Amino acid sequence: MVIDFNGKLAVVTGAAGGIGIVCAKTLLESGAKVAVVDANEEATKQAVESLKAVGEVKGYVVDLSNPDSIAPLVTKIREEMGEISVLVQAAGLLRGKPGLEVTPDDWNLMLNVNARGLFFMMQQVVAQSMQNIGGGSIVNFASMAGIRGMHPPMCSAHYSASKGAVVATTMQGAVEWASLGVRVNAVAPGGVLTPAMQKMGFPPEVVEPVPLKKLSDPQDIANAVTFLSSDAAAMITGQTLIVDGGSSVVGY
Numbered sequence: 001m002v003i004d005f006n007g008k009l010a011v012v013t014g015a016a017g018g019i020g021i022v023c024a025k026t027l028l029e030s031g032a033k034v035a036v037v038d039a040n041e042e043a044t045k046q047a048v049e050s051l052k053a054v055g056e057v058k059g060y061v062v063d064l065s066n067p068d069s070i071a072p073l074v075t076k077i078r079e080e081m082g083e084i085s086v087l088v089q090a091a092g093l094l095r096g097k098p099g100l101e102v103t104p105d106d107w108n109l110m111l112n113v114n115a116r117g118l119f120f121m122m123q124q125v126v127a128q129s130m131q132n133i134g135g136g137s138i139v140n141f142a143s144m145a146g147i148r149g150m151h152p153p154m155c156s157a158h159y160s161a162s163k164g165a166v167v168a169t170t171m172q173g174a175v176e177w178a179s180l181g182v183r184v185n186a187v188a189p190g191g192v193l194t195p196a197m198q199k200m201g202f203p204p205e206v207v208e209p210v211p212l213k214k215l216s217d218p219q220d221i222a223n224a225v226t227f228l229s230s231d232a233a234a235m236i237t238g239q240t241l242i243v244d245g246g247s248s249v250v251g252y
Helices: 018-029 041-051 067-081 104-128 157-180 195-200 218-229
Strands: 009-013 033-038 057-061 086-089 136-141 182-189 240-243
Touching: 009 018, 009 067, 018 033, 018 041, 018 086, 018 218, 033 041, 033 067, 041 057, 057 067, 067 104, 086 104, 086 218, 104 136, 104 157, 136 157, 136 218, 157 182, 182 218, 218 240
Parallel strands: 009 033, 009 086, 033 057, 086 136, 136 182, 182 240
Antiparallel strands: none
């Protein structure tokens, strides 16, 4: 099996760091052009600079929690880089907090970024680009927190709700846009050793239930994303691929 994105443009949100930048690099290595989208201007500049040696890449700074910014962003990317064949949505917030402490502002911010921004990005990419080129592939970032309950501070009610929304939106998008040739899938990582998560710290009880006895590396997630984005996954749509070392299948 050869995965080749030669001549295709991939848009990766949240691509200035964490899992997102690894996804961008892996897609570049597979032949894609990549638009790096992130809210952090300085981090975006640094990411683009670090990725230039790998392939054609351009950075775009935007706050995806503002729905009015999304349509102009997609238009600009198309004008500057071409039609969009792949959309990877790694942008998101993770702010653990006990449910009794979550405020309406906490809730709204989390849902605005992780769910609302994700949907309207999908909508605009399909409307402006994918439906005009015969289709494309969208891979959203869900989480195990959107599939089952998890203990704070690693996760929280508003985070879990936002990721559950991603799972549902992924299925609905797959059904609605299949006739346009658009596939929509998601990945649901378990614990991943990103710099941000390493700062939070993983207690031993997080690793112990994992059958493989380790947490994922960002590259593990990027590999899954690249597969789902590619023609090798041509008959896969509406699915959420769990990448958690098997922890979700462990019983008592």
